[in-house]
Amino acid sequence: MAAHSNPGRTDVQDKGTVRPRLLSEREAAHYIGMSQRFLRKGRYQPGQGTPVPPHVQVGRTIRFDVNDLDVWIERFKVNRIEDYRG
Numbered sequence: 001m002a003a004h005s006n007p008g009r010t011d012v013q014d015k016g017t018v019r020p021r022l023l024s025e026r027e028a029a030h031y032i033g034m035s036q037r038f039l040r041k042g043r044y045q046p047g048q049g050t051p052v053p054p055h056v057q058v059g060r061t062i063r064f065d066v067n068d069l070d071v072w073i074e075r076f077k078v079n080r081i082e083d084y085r086g
Contacts, residue, residue: 019066
């Protein structure tokens, strides 16, 4: 089975494993190495401190897109390879 992406649901990988694209607050916090409190506080108090990754909200459910988390991580990297290219 070839790898493909199913927007909003899951990524199916070659070995038959399924990786959720949308993570809960707990999973997202673990993924980026920050606390759930950091994510929650950033949502409730935008513009104060380090910006939090974008989130998806359906009703009361909050989810974080893995792709957005990856972009957020890259945004805060220091000494990226691009910084050394002239």
